[in-house]
Amino acid sequence: MTMPGAFEPSPVANYLPTTAIIEEAENFTARDRYFRLSLERPLGHRPGQFVMVSVFGLGEAPISISNPPGDAPTLEMVIRNAGSLTQVLHSYGPGDAIGLRGPYGHGFDLHDFLGRDVLFICGGLGLAPLRSLIRAVIDRRGEFGRVMVISGCRTPAEEIYRPDLTAWAERGDVDIVRLVDNAANMPWKGRVGLVTEPIAGLKLDPAETVVAMCGPPVMYKFVLLELAGAGINGDRVFVDLERRMRCGVGKCGHCQINDIYCCQDGPVFRFSEIAHLKEAFL
Numbered sequence: 583m584t585m586p587g588a589f590e591p592s593p594v595a596n597y598l599p600t601t602a603i604i605e606e607a608e609n610f611t612a613r614d615r616y617f618r619l620s621l622e623r624p625l626g627h628r629p630g631q632f633v634m635v636s637v638f639g640l641g642e643a644p645i646s647i648s649n650p651p652g653d654a655p656t657l658e659m660v661i662r663n664a665g666s667l668t669q670v671l672h673s674y675g676p677g678d679a680i681g682l683r684g685p686y687g688h689g690f691d692l693h694d695f696l697g698r699d700v701l702f703i704c705g706g707l708g709l710a711p712l713r714s715l716i717r718a719v720i721d722r723r724g725e726f727g728r729v730m731v732i733s734g735c736r737t738p739a740e741e742i743y744r745p746d747l748t749a750w751a752e753r754g755d756v757d758i759v760r761l762v763d764n765a766a767n768m769p770w771k772g773r774v775g776l777v778t779e780p781i782a783g784l785k786l787d788p789a790e791t792v793v794a795m796c797g798p799p800v801m802y803k804f805v806l807l808e809l810a811g812a813g814i815n816g817d818r819v820f821v822d823l824e825r826r827m828r829c830g831v832g833k834c835g836h837c838q839i840n841d842i843y844c845c846q847d848g849p850v851f852r853f854s855e856i857a858h859l860k861e862a863f864l
């Protein structure tokens with residue numbers, strides 16, 4: 583039986599791909615394309631889990647799930663064009679079919695966040711997996727304390743999920759800080775700087791705050807230092823190491839850090855449990 587407030591458990595992973603149809607596709611940035619797929623049945627995922635997306639005859643890649651858990655037979659995701667497979671996927675649009683397996687991995691557990699102040703720290707494409715949890719928290723807004731989102735990217739042209747960030751800011755009950763490293767002479771109403779910079783100004787309550795973060799490796803070290811300075815204990819910080827995966831099912835070893843496999847033991851980890859793994863934050 584599922585405890586009140588928990589996400590439904592994921593079904594046993596299916597190693598055979600099913601076919602999913604693209605309902606909507608949109609280029610978020612020059613490198614990142616958004617997809618909404620219709621499925622035969624709800625995915626049954628937790629925020630932070632991922633799916634293996636395949637192009638028949640070409641190969642497959644692990645992709646984070648962006649939509650919140652729920653009853654809708656839908657999958658949202660953002661795919662970065664970073665190779666031959668994703669290049670083909672970027673040519674796909676509504677009506678096209680792709681292969682899908684999953685969900686895989688250990689995601690976030692809502693019990694770790696219920697009743698707390700929640701701070702999300704998203705770097706670049708890291709907003710894609712965190713959007714699933716942010717949406718789940720906002721859907722149940724009354725069950726949390728402060729909800730804060732720091733979202734940073736290199737330039738305004740690289741920001742993903744812009745309509746969501748705008749909508750969350752307009753609610754009035756979510757603190758949103760949007761930053762770019764460099765406005766690059768483009769129109770930009772957010773801040774210019776690094777995602778570490780707004781943390782001190784949020785005046786976090788260390789006894790009440792839980793943090794979820796995902797971004798490029800270079801971001802983690804500095805954010806973790808800033809959080810430690812704000813008194814946030816490592817057992818209240820959850821990191822998503824989704825970037826390290828390749829096969830997604832414990833076979834290739836690409837995601838291995840010492841004795842852990844990110845794809846099977848993670849990709850979401852409590853920081854205090856992996857703080858000794860220096861390689862995880864390089």
Ligand code: FES
Nearest residue numbers: 828830832835845
């Ligand atoms: S991604 Fe291949 S073993 Fe984890």
